[in-house]
């Protein structure tokens with residue numbers, strides 16, 4: 001993981017810290033301080049061996065869906081990986097007397113509970129690719145870095161699309177419409193429905209997106225290469 005730096009500032013292998021999956025302890029006991037929330041990653045890797053990459057985000061577009069009672073739903077064909085249900089992890093019930101309620105997933109216990117939200121059946125299998133985290137953000141998983149970055153970016157985009165759909169619909173129908181009726185597909189007059197992808201569409205779109213990830217990845221890679229914020233010292237040394 002990205003040591004004690006913001007991930008965008010990582011510029012060389014020496015900026016990384018390696019951890020054991022079994023308990024998130026550093027491989028080098030003398031290493032500098034790292035991220036407290038590394039347990040998000042280690043517990044997911046521990047419970048789902050097919051997962052090789054995890055992204056945790058505090059996306060401001062996603063945050064409202066962690067606390068407003070509106071379920072996040074797949075709004076368009078690029079977000080089929082969301083499935084028809086996105087669970088919401090709440091850390092509050094896990095706190096015991098004396099705990100500092102920082103909201104951080106900074107223990108095996110918290111991380112294990114978060115990992116359990118990715119499965120419908122006691123971690124027997126991975127059923128969800130994205131889990132919201134109440135008043136905190138979200139976590140998404142993938143078989144590769146490319147897949148998980150794609151999912152993280154489009155979870156954020158989907159949240160913006162869904163929010164705009166709700167806002168524009170409310171503006172059209174009037175603000176008297178209740179949140180509960182917004183959250184579910186309802187029958188009625190034209191314009192009364194928020195229509196999301198159904199189960200068959202989520203599966204079909206996920207399959208399609210998994211086969212086309214190279215295109216957006218190539219763009220994002222280029223954006224990083226040409227933006228002065230990002231420095232790649234390893235590449236610089238090679239070129240010299």
Ligand SMILES: [Zn+2]
Pocket residue numbers: 037056057058104136137
């Ligand atoms: Zn966090």
